[in-house]
Amino acid sequence: MRATPDTTTVELTVVIRLSAPSGQVVDTAGRLADALRAALDVDGAEVVVDLPVPIRRNEPELLILADSRRVLHRGRPVELTRLEFDLLHHLCVHPRQVHRRTALMNSVWGATSFVDTRTVDVHVRRIRRKLGDAASVITTVRGVGYRVDSPFSVVVEHDALAG
Numbered sequence: 001m002r003a004t005p006d007t008t009t010v011e012l013t014v015v016i017r018l019s020a021p022s023g024q025v026v027d028t029a030g031r032l033a034d035a036l037r038a039a040l041d042v043d044g045a046e047v048v049v050d051l052p053v054p055i056r057r058n059e060p061e062l063l064i065l066a067d068s069r070r071v072l073h074r075g076r077p078v079e080l081t082r083l084e085f086d087l088l089h090h091l092c093v094h095p096r097q098v099h100r101r102t103a104l105m106n107s108v109w110g111a112t113s114f115v116d117t118r119t120v121d122v123h124v125r126r127i128r129r130k131l132g133d134a135a136s137v138i139t140t141v142r143g144v145g146y147r148v149d150s151p152f153s154v155v156v157e158h159d160a161l162a163g
Contacts, residue, residue, distance in 0.1 A: 061153035091148045100145040
């Protein structure tokens with residue numbers, strides 16, 4: 001807004017943080033700017049809605065789309081079996097936590113009786129092979145189990161509303 005000699009002008013800065021699927025951010029931000037212009041349309045007032053180009057966050061190393069049961073490594077799909085997906089998902093939604101092999105057998109496999117815990121090791125090895133250079137996301141805690149140490153390189157999303 002510009003001040004004229006006979007009126008007092010007050011400038012107000014409002015910051016809105018918008019988070020939307022990457023393909024929709026620019027369109028959503030444009031619609032929001034139009035709605036703000038319309039809502040602030042006051043007789044004789046100059047309304048300026050400054051819309052900077054949205055900043056694209058760095059793509060995560062690993063994106064887990066929980067509802068559609070998909071895993072993307074730097075945007076490329078990773079084909080996992082049902083149990084491999086369940087195991088990776090379980091580890092990633094509980095980052096920085098050491099998961100004992102027996103606890104993983106109970107949580108992921110639903111095994112309540114004694115089952116060879118090497119099954120977990122075999123599945124982790126398969127997951128790592130399929131993840132390629134993202135395999136380091138899963139850390140082995142020798143003699144105990146596994147954990148995800150880098151939660152910032154892994155994003156778990158619930159994508160039920162995504163189109």
